[in-house]
Structures are given as structure tokens and as C-alpha cells.
Amino acid sequence: MARVINFSAGPATLPLPALEYAHHEFLDHEETGMSLIEHSHRGAAYAKVHEETKALFRELLDVPDTHEVLFMQGGATGQFALVPMNLRGEGQSADYIMTGAWSDKALAEAKITGDAREAGTGKADGKYTRVPKQAELDLDPNAAYAHFTTNNTIMGTQFHEYPDSGDVPLVADMSSDILWRPIDVSKFGLIYAGAQKNLGPAGITVLILRKDLAERSPSTIPKIFRYKTILDGDSLQNTIPTFPVYMVRNVLRWVRDQGGATAMEKRNRDKAGYIYNMIDESQGFFRCPVEVESRSMMNPVFRLPTEELEKKFIADAAKAGMVGIKGHRSVGGIRTSIYNAMEPADVQKFVDFAKAFAQNNA
Ligand SMILES: *Cc1c(COP(=O)(O)O)cnc(C)c1O
Numbered sequence: 001m002a003r004v005i006n007f008s009a010g011p012a013t014l015p016l017p018a019l020e021y022a023h024h025e026f027l028d029h030e031e032t033g034m035s036l037i038e039h040s041h042r043g044a045a046y047a048k049v050h051e052e053t054k055a056l057f058r059e060l061l062d063v064p065d066t067h068e069v070l071f072m073q074g075g076a077t078g079q080f081a082l083v084p085m086n087l088r089g090e091g092q093s094a095d096y097i098m099t100g101a102w103s104d105k106a107l108a109e110a111k112i113t114g115d116a117r118e119a120g121t122g123k124a125d126g127k128y129t130r131v132p133k134q135a136e137l138d139l140d141p142n143a144a145y146a147h148f149t150t151n152n153t154i155m156g157t158q159f160h161e162y163p164d165s166g167d168v169p170l171v172a173d174m175s176s177d178i179l180w181r182p183i184d185v186s187k188f189g190l191i192y193a194g195a196q197k198n199l200g201p202a203g204i205t206v207l208i209l210r211k212d213l214a215e216r217s218p219s220t221i222p223k224i225f226r227y228k229t230i231l232d233g234d235s236l237q238n239t240i241p242t243f244p245v246y247m248v249r250n251v252l253r254w255v256r257d258q259g260g261a262t263a264m265e266k267r268n269r270d271k272a273g274y275i276y277n278m279i280d281e282s283q284g285f286f287r288c289p290v291e292v293e294s295r296s297m298m299n300p301v302f303r304l305p306t307e308e309l310e311k312k313f314i315a316d317a318a319k320a321g322m323v324g325i326k327g328h329r330s331v332g333g334i335r336t337s338i339y340n341a342m343e344p345a346d347v348q349k350f351v352d353f354a355k356a357f358a359q360n361n362a
Pocket of ligand 1: 010074075076077078102149151152153173174175176194195197
């Protein structure tokens with residue numbers, strides 16, 4: 001078996017021990033004579049997985065009693081629609097901080113069902129190469145909530161200090177950086193994340209919801225879309241995708257075994273440091289379009305002198321067993337997604353490859 005080094009933005013590389021564990025017990029889950037995916041979502045085998053997964057989130061992110069961990073389907077995109085439907089009251093408006101393609105989509109969805117406005121933007125000259133600072137925000141104190149994207153997967157930018165929205169609940173799309181470091185969950189009304197970047201496979205969306213906010217879910221939206229239903233039903237109001245939750249559990253066990261969120265932060269800063277140093281020391285061969293303070297620790301992006309060289313770089317990397325580095329089609333260039341699971345030694349290998357490439361093609 002020859003596994004490649006997978007820099008894909010999502011679905012993304014997962015910790016090998018988490019995959020191996022699933023492989024090892026796939027046919028016979030904990031000596032029950034069947035696979036976990038053949039078990040009832042209401043049976044004892046899955047219940048154990050469900051509880052452990054929630055408990056691991058609570059432990060690793062230090063989730064306070066005011067908040068609950070929920071699982072839903074429909075991805076982060078589903079939440080773009082459901083956040084305003086659940087949290088914005090009749091006649092209220094919601095604030096959106098604009099930092100790239102995902103926040104654009106979130107705002108567009110919110111506008112379908114009511115009022116929503118831009119409360120700050122990182123856009124300059126038509127491009128999102130930074131995130132706005134607190135002083136640049138224009139937050140509405142009467143907004144139903146203030147929404148932002150912690151890490152901009154496509155643009156390669158990231159908030160290193162989170163916005164302060166005062167008494168207005170802060171809602172964060174953390175799809176591409178949840179658990180990259182410790183956070184203060186009490187500062188958030190809602191955190192949501194599609195699992196397929198930092199947590200596990202596609203198919204489950206994790207929410208960390210301040211419980212009192214579930215009371216806002218209006219009875220004018222279908223029951224299955226109400227946060228109140230999901231909270232009251234312990235995310236088991238209907239058949240939950242049991243296998244994605246199980247895989248998330250395996251990944252969270254791995255995070256815990258590595259030393260938790262604090263260890264992840266060190267690991268991620270080290271890896272991003274290897275890449276940004278390579279860029280900054282390349283005498284202009286590699287160029288990062290992102291403002292230094294807004295650089296993402298999860299998705300460093302950079303350019304080469306020409307698009308021709310970028311094509312060659314991508315092709316040569318693939319030959320060397322490194323895949324998924326082509327930038328998003330909307331921005332071009334190179335993107336190296338180095339989520340929690342990416343091994344530091346593999347990032348080193350990539351950097352060695354890139355340095356040799358620069359030398360041979362400068
Ligand atoms: C990938 C991504 C999404 C989209 O997630 P889906 O689960 O495909 O809906 C949304 N927001 C961010 C920040 C992402 O990285």
C-alpha cells in the first residue's frame with residue numbers, strides 16, 4: 001500500500017490511526033457480530049459511539065454547560081440557510097462579516113428568507129486577501145446575530161482574533177479550522193462545521209449551540225429544520241448518519257491522544273511555518289497574496305512566477321506523491337491544505353520538493 005500525501009481542501013486527509021481502527025473493526029464492531037453501520041441508530045452499540053463523540057468534543061474544546069453539541073446533515077451550506085431561519089426573528093436583521101466565497105454564500109442564503117447586511121469586509125480591489133479588524137466592523141447592536149467565517153478555505157485567510165459582537169450572539173462557520181487550537185466556546189452563540197476538513201468524512205455537520213438560542217426556532221419552519229428539535233432529540237430525532245459520527249469519534253480520539261487542542265495548535269503552527277518560511281525565503285519565486293497577519297494556518301496559498309510554472313509544479317508534485325495542491329478554480333495558484341491530520345514530516349517533504357523546484361526553475 002502506497003498512500004499519497006493528500007493536500008486536498010476537503011474531503012481531506014485523515015489520521016491514519018483513525019482509518020486503521022475503522023478498518024480493523026469494520027466487519028465486527030466490538031464483538032457484536034456486525035458492522036457499526038448495520039446497527040440501529042437507537043441501539044446500545046451506536047449509543048456508545050454517539051455519547052463518546054459528544055463527550056470528546058466537550059473535553060477537547062472545553063464546551064461549557066450552557067452549550068450543547070449537535071449533529072445535523074446538509075453540510076455547512078445547509079447551515080447557511082438554517083442559521084437565519086432559526087435565529088433571526090420576525091422583522092430582525094442579521095450581520096455578516098465578509099471574507100470570501102463562503103461568507104458570500106452564507107449572506108446570499110440569509111437574504112432569501114429575510115434581512116441581512118454586510119457588517120464589514122476584507123475585500124479590497126475586488127479581492128479577499130485579508131480579514132477585517134475589529135475597528136473596521138460596522139456591527140448593528142440590534143442584529144439577531146453576527147456571522148463570520150473563521151478560516152477562509154479558498155482565500156487562505158484566517159481570523160487570529162475573533163470579532164467581538166457584544167451582546168449580539170456570534171455565529172461562526174468553523175468548517176475548515178474547528179479544533180485547530182483551543183477556543184473560548186462561551187464567546188459564541190453558535191459554531192458550526194462540516195466534518196470533512198478537520199474532523200472526519202463528509203456526511204455530518206457539527207454544531208455547538210448555546211442552548212437558550214434553540215428557543216428562537218420558530219414554529220413556522222418544518223420541525224426537522226428547527227435547532228429546538230435537534231437539541232430536544234439529542235440529534236437522534238431521525239436516522240443519524242452513524243458511520244460519519246463514528247469516524248469523527250476515531251479522529252477525536254486521535255486528537256486527544258496527541259495532546260488535544262493545545263498540541264494541535266503547536267503542530268499546525270509548525271507546519272504552516274515551514275510553508276510560509278519557504279515562501280518568504282524564496283526571493284520572490286513563491287509569492288503569498290495574503291496579508292501577513294491574515295495568513296491561514298490551515299490553507300496556505302501561494303503563486304509561482306507564471307501559470308505555466310504552476311502547472312508544472314502541480315504535475316511534478318503529483319509525480320512525487322503529493323496531490324491536491326491546485327488552488328481553487330476561482331483564485332488559481334497553489335493551495336496546500338494542512339489540517340490537523342496532516343503530518344509535519346509530510347509538509348517537510350513538500351517544502352523540500354518546492355525548494356528544489358524553485359532552484360531548478362528560477
Ligand atoms: C467547505 C466549506 C463549506 C462548505 O461545506 P459543505 O459541507 O460542502 O456545505 C462552507 N464553509 C467553509 C468555511 C468551508 O471550508
